[in-house]
Amino acid sequence: MVTAVDEAGLESNIYQYDLTITQTDQPVLNITSHNVDSIIAINANDTIYLAGTVTDNIDLDSVNIWLKNSIGVKVYNEENYLAGTTDTLYTINSGVFGAIIAGSYKLVFRIRDSDGNLHIKETDVTVQ
Numbered sequence: 001m002v003t004a005v006d007e008a009g010l011e012s013n014i015y016q017y018d019l020t021i022t023q024t025d026q027p028v029l030n031i032t033s034h035n036v037d038s039i040i041a042i043n044a045n046d047t048i049y050l051a052g053t054v055t056d057n058i059d060l061d062s063v064n065i066w067l068k069n070s071i072g073v074k075v076y077n078e079e080n081y082l083a084g085t086t087d088t089l090y091t092i093n094s095g096v097f098g099a100i101i102a103g104s105y106k107l108v109f110r111i112r113d114s115d116g117n118l119h120i121k122e123t124d125v126t127v128q
Contacts, residue, residue: 026117027056029109031092036123040107044127048096048107053089059114060087066108067096067125075100085114102127 004012031052034040042048054063060082067076076096096107105125112118 025057025113025115027054027060027111027113027119029054029111029119029121031109034123036107036109036121039124039126041126041128042100044102045100046127048125050092050094050096052092054092054111055090056088056113056117058088059085060090061112061114062110063090063092064108064110065092065094065096066106066110067100068106068108070104075105100127 001014001016003014029036029052031050033049033051040048048067050065054060062082063080065076065078066074069075078094078096080090082090105127107123107125109121110118111120
């Protein structure tokens with residue numbers, strides 16, 4: 001649980017966050033088309049082309065790519081569920097778009113393997 005106290009001693013509401021501790025063998029994301037460790041800047045109505053791979057040492061279960069607007073609504077939703085039992089490589093080759101207007105967005109990669117290990121990567125996207 002988390003709470004904040006200001007200099008005057010006023011305390012905020014108490015918030016509870018659930019955390020999932022994963023094993024060290026979680027899926028690995030490698031995006032080669034953009035630096036997803038910094039802000040991606042594009043012009044309105046442009047397409048974000050994504051290329052790269054996801055790897056896992058056992059079996060990938062799902063690879064989801066979302067673009068969320070500033071209030072968390074998905075304006076792009078790509079959900080890939082892998083039915084096999086030995087899916088250790090997934091290739092990403094996507095064009096993320098949807099009449100993207102000027103504003104701030106989050107590009108979210110949510111990857112889960114068959115052991116339940118989860119890898120989430122969020123990148124800020126600025127559309128001018």
